[in-house]
Amino acid sequence: MSALPPLNRRDGRPTLAIVGATGAVGTVMLDILSTRTDVWGDIRLIASPRSAGKKLRVRGEELEVVALSEEAFEGVDIAMFDVPDEVSAQWAPVAAAKGAVAVDNSGAFRMDADVPLVVPEVNPDQAKNRPRGIISNPNCTTLSMIVALGALHREYTLRELVVSSYQAASGAGQPGVDALREQIAKVAGDTTLGTQAGDVRRVIGDTGPFPAPLALNVVPWAGSLKDGGWSSEELKVRNESRKILGLPGLRVNATCVRVPVVTTHSLTVHAVFESEVDQARAQAVLAEAPGVVLCDDPANYEFPTPADVVGTDPTWVGRVRRSLDDPNALDLFLCGDNLRKGAALNTAQIAELVAEEFTER
Amino acid sequence: MSALPPLNRRDGRPTLAIVGATGAVGTVMLDILSTRTDVWGDIRLIASPRSAGKKLRVRGEELEVVALSEEAFEGVDIAMFDVPDEVSAQWAPVAAAKGAVAVDNSGAFRMDADVPLVVPEVNPDQAKNRPRGIISNPNCTTLSMIVALGALHREYTLRELVVSSYQAASGAGQPGVDALREQIAKVAGDTTLGTQAGDVRRVIGDTGPFPAPLALNVVPWAGSLKDGGWSSEELKVRNESRKILGLPGLRVNATCVRVPVVTTHSLTVHAVFESEVDQARAQAVLAEAPGVVLCDDPANYEFPTPADVVGTDPTWVGRVRRSLDDPNALDLFLCGDNLRKGAALNTAQIAELVAEEFTER
Ligand SMILES: NC(=O)c1ccc[n+]([C@@H]2O[C@H](COP(=O)([O-])OP(=O)(O)OC[C@H]3O[C@@H](n4cnc5c(N)ncnc54)[C@H](OP(=O)(O)O)[C@@H]3O)[C@@H](O)[C@H]2O)c1
Ligand SMILES: NC(=O)c1ccc[n+]([C@@H]2O[C@H](COP(=O)([O-])OP(=O)(O)OC[C@H]3O[C@@H](n4cnc5c(N)ncnc54)[C@H](OP(=O)(O)O)[C@@H]3O)[C@@H](O)[C@H]2O)c1
Numbered sequence: 001m002s003a004l005p006p007l008n009r010r011d012g013r014p015t016l017a018i019v020g021a022t023g024a025v026g027t028v029m030l031d032i033l034s035t036r037t038d039v040w041g042d043i044r045l046i047a048s049p050r051s052a053g054k055k056l057r058v059r060g061e062e063l064e065v066v067a068l069s070e071e072a073f074e075g076v077d078i079a080m081f082d083v084p085d086e087v088s089a090q091w092a093p094v095a096a097a098k099g100a101v102a103v104d105n106s107g108a109f110r111m112d113a114d115v116p117l118v119v120p121e122v123n124p125d126q127a128k129n130r131p132r133g134i135i136s137n138p139n140c141t142t143l144s145m146i147v148a149l150g151a152l153h154r155e156y157t158l159r160e161l162v163v164s165s166y167q168a169a170s171g172a173g174q175p176g177v178d179a180l181r182e183q184i185a186k187v188a189g190d191t192t193l194g195t196q197a198g199d200v201r202r203v204i205g206d207t208g209p210f211p212a213p214l215a216l217n218v219v220p221w222a223g224s225l226k227d228g229g230w231s232s233e234e235l236k237v238r239n240e241s242r243k244i245l246g247l248p249g250l251r252v253n254a255t256c257v258r259v260p261v262v263t264t265h266s267l268t269v270h271a272v273f274e275s276e277v278d279q280a281r282a283q284a285v286l287a288e289a290p291g292v293v294l295c296d297d298p299a300n301y302e303f304p305t306p307a308d309v310v311g312t313d314p315t316w317v318g319r320v321r322r323s324l325d326d327p328n329a330l331d332l333f334l335c336g337d338n339l340r341k342g343a344a345l346n347t348a349q350i351a352e353l354v355a356e357e358f359t360e361r
Numbered sequence: 362m363s364a365l366p367p368l369n370r371r372d373g374r375p376t377l378a379i380v381g382a383t384g385a386v387g388t389v390m391l392d393i394l395s396t397r398t399d400v401w402g403d404i405r406l407i408a409s410p411r412s413a414g415k416k417l418r419v420r421g422e423e424l425e426v427v428a429l430s431e432e433a434f435e436g437v438d439i440a441m442f443d444v445p446d447e448v449s450a451q452w453a454p455v456a457a458a459k460g461a462v463a464v465d466n467s468g469a470f471r472m473d474a475d476v477p478l479v480v481p482e483v484n485p486d487q488a489k490n491r492p493r494g495i496i497s498n499p500n501c502t503t504l505s506m507i508v509a510l511g512a513l514h515r516e517y518t519l520r521e522l523v524v525s526s527y528q529a530a531s532g533a534g535q536p537g538v539d540a541l542r543e544q545i546a547k548v549a550g551d552t553t554l555g556t557q558a559g560d561v562r563r564v565i566g567d568t569g570p571f572p573a574p575l576a577l578n579v580v581p582w583a584g585s586l587k588d589g590g591w592s593s594e595e596l597k598v599r600n601e602s603r604k605i606l607g608l609p610g611l612r613v614n615a616t617c618v619r620v621p622v623v624t625t626h627s628l629t630v631h632a633v634f635e636s637e638v639d640q641a642r643a644q645a646v647l648a649e650a651p652g653v654v655l656c657d658d659p660a661n662y663e664f665p666t667p668a669d670v671v672g673t674d675p676t677w678v679g680r681v682r683r684s685l686d687d688p689n690a691l692d693l694f695l696c697g698d699n700l701r702k703g704a705a706l707n708t709a710q711i712a713e714l715v716a717e718e719f720t721e722r
Binding site for chain 2: 191220310
């Protein structure tokens with residue numbers, strides 16, 4: 001294990017550790033931290049012993065990656081965790097015990113009653129209510145819709161959500177992206193594929209991390225099997241939406257489907273509110289909401305699509321329609337980059353919220 | 362114009378005309394008629410004057426295509442129309458005036474109060490109630506779900522549907538399929554595409570019949586713009602479901618989205634019923650329903666996907682779950698081949714229903 005580089009606190013600004021700096025989310029995090037207003041003193045990059053000694057760039061500086069250990073949290077004020085669930089489960093409490101605030105991107109603590117689940121545009125105050133010294137970042141599918149729904153909830157009060165997802169391959173990490181690209185290369189150029197049952201499956205062979213071919217197909221499955229035939233991903237959308245919005249009785253039924261898109265999750269949402277809605281007012285609420293872009297002019301074919309949204313920060317909303325049956329219901333189509341707002345960006349925003357406490361001191 | 366080949370009624374069986382025999386749906390129709398129990402006497406193939414004289418195979422025979430004209434319906438008992446709306450609007454009444462029963466696959470007559478909209482597994486009796494001598498075939502998106510929903514409706518009585526579609530390129534005809542294949546060829550092999558806003562759009566250029574790239578993307582639009590921001594396709598799902606099920610007050614909100622699949626539409630459905638539902642009973646109802654295949658064992662990754670369903674006749678249903686909030690609601694995922702049951706097959710089934718009247722005489 002290499003010796004820890006010394007921490008040089010700059011201007012009394014807080015020190016940040018990024019655990020999992022070498023991963024898919026960690027890589028986007030370094031990119032995001034290099035472009036946002038810099039609130040950080042020192043930054044320490046942490047990963048597995050496999051990556052120790054590796055050099056990565058952030059904020060224009062080259063930093064050495066250190067192996068995860070108790071000492072790695074020495075002097076750290078805020079520690080982001082972009083690592084698998086079991087690594088977070090073990091190490092976020094260690095960071096907290098060393099006095100750092102842990103901001104965790106994994107699923108390890110999201111439903112822990114003593115860990116807030118924070119989306120800065122929706123429930124920023126919850127970031128201060130962290131008895132375990134840990135704050136959780138929601139799942140990417142929930143994050144791709146919740147900023148827009150939070151804005152509508154403030155206006156109309158949510159009662160029920162029916163959600164269908166169009167989830168990108170990168171939600172299954174880099175192996176998902178690699179599998180999709182390989183599959184597309186295999187089906188390209190063949191002008192008969194997709195016309196006979198099983199023909200795509202035969203040409204693709206190994207389906208990678210997905211339970212069926214993804215090229216020229218859609219796959220109604222993400223996550224693991226839970227009671228009643230629900231997938232873990234569908235229950236995350238339900239449980240996390242309830243927790244973030246502070247609505248434990250919110251009715252939520254989701255069906256999660258993977259589509260052949262690299263990055264950016266899309267969702268259709270049928271949202272029922274306590275009060276009557278109005279199309280123009282709902283559009284105005286969304287247009288004004290921080291973190292949301294309204295893209296809704298179907299007469300000019302303007303609606304969000306993953307190809308136009310990927311790589312951007314906001315939640316994009318279009319196809320805003322008032323239900324034809326229920327004056328209290330809206331139907332929407334939303335897109336959000338699952339690696340940015342869906343993961344690294346929201347974690348960075350939470351860490352910046354906590355950083356304000358340090359500068360306020 | 363070539364002279365009409367003589368009609369030789371075989372065994373007194375009815376004579377069938379296929380108007381639009383050279384088109385995408387017409388081609389599948391010839392294939393379907395060649396494999397189903399043969400109830401037909403003579404078959405006459407009709408298309409535009411451009412195709413007159415062309416020879417096509419059906420039931421192992423080679424037949425000459427004749428140009429559409431009033432005389433072309435001479436001696437015809439049942440005339441299927443697989444042509445654009447405006448051609449059906451003009452010519453189906455002509456066929457009816459000549460004494461044929463017109464079975465129309467276009468959108469021209471679907472919502473006409475004097476034209477029944479028939480799905481043989483759901484409302485076969487309506488086929489006899491045809492004051493104009495015309496019977497309509499539903500839109501492919503509605504047809505991809507309605508047989509399964511009809512079975513559940515008979516058991517539990519439908520009250521509300523929230524539908525999201527994952528529609529295939531061939532719903533936009535052969536130009537849609539060609540555009541998707543060209544786009545996939547353009548994006549294949551590039552390992553950076555789909556990671557920056559607009560990169561896929563730039564490589565694809567012309568998006569063909571779709572309002573945005575379809576490869577590596579999903580597009581929340583199908584049809585034309587109607588009041589309130591709804592698309593014509595979304596209103597078809599609503600209005601046709603109500604008419605077929607005989608439920609003018611059924612609550613239906615749909616969001617229609619195109620996905621990069623060649624053929625076979627998929628749908629998620631949140632269905633609310635008048636009575637309490639049970640997952641196992643609902644699965645049994647679907648498993649027993651004619652025209653439906655239950656494919657629902659997520660523990661073994663068994664659920665329908667377009668790649669496995671394309672080219673088959675039934676409506677496939679999986680992911681059957683009882684709502685976690687409402688004991689009267691089910692969530693489902695369905696797939697149906699939009700060119701078979703979604704178009705040609707259902708038309709053939711309607712025509713066969715009418716043919717029974719001839720043999721009963
Ligand atoms: N992909 C998404 O859309 C998404 C969205 C939201 C949340 N998340 C969550 O974010 C977390 C990271 O996901 P990812 O896609 O970035 O995964 P990833 O690409 O596999 O990266 C995993 C990171 O964790 C590190 N790591 C693994 N085992 C470790 C150990 N024992 N000790 C220390 N470091 C270890 C790896 O370091 P080495 O490089 O040294 O192995 C790497 O930096 C996961 O919990 C995931 O569920 C992902
Ligand atoms: N594609 C689908 O998923 C789908 C599903 C359900 C229903 N439909 C409906 O089915 C109908 C046919 O669709 P398609 O996709 O098969 O269209 P298509 O491939 O464009 O075929 C059109 C057919 O109509 C004929 N035709 C066109 N103009 C004509 C005219 N003036 N007189 C006589 N014949 C004429 C064409 O004959 P020539 O070859 O001689 O031009 C051809 O046989 C449309 O109403 C469509 O909306 C399509």
